[in-house]
Amino acid sequence: MKQLNLxxxxxxxxxxxxxxxxxxxKRKSEAIRIALREVATRATPKSNFDFHSLLGIGLKxxxxxxxxxKTEDELWS
Numbered sequence: 306m307k308q309l310n311l312x313x314x315x316x317x318x319x320x321x322x323x324x325x326x327x328x329x330x331k332r333k334s335e336a337i338r339i340a341l342r343e344v345a346t347r348a349t350p351k352s353n354f355d356f357h358s359l360l361g362i363g364l365k366x367x368x369x370x371x372x373x374x375k376t377e378d379e380l381w382s
Contacts, residue, residue, distance in 0.1 A: 311337075316365075 313321070321336055330336040347358060374380040 321333060321340075324340060325331070325333070325336045328336070328339065330339065
């Protein structure tokens with residue numbers, strides 16, 4: 306098997322440790338293999354794609370410190 310080296314962010318490291326804790330995995334390499342296997346399984350074409358796993362993913366994005374519209378009312382008026 307070939308070796309793969311990754312440079313990861315602090316957020317990725319935190320999320321990986323949480324994943325390892327939840328799944329009871331001891332080694333990072335095994336956790337990454339399992340996570341990739343799960344993602345690949347979800348990505349395979351099915352008759353109905355389940356978007357439930359994507360819920361909340363937008364909440365990880367940083368908020369705009371200077372939004373053009375301060376409220377939703379301003380956006381739609």
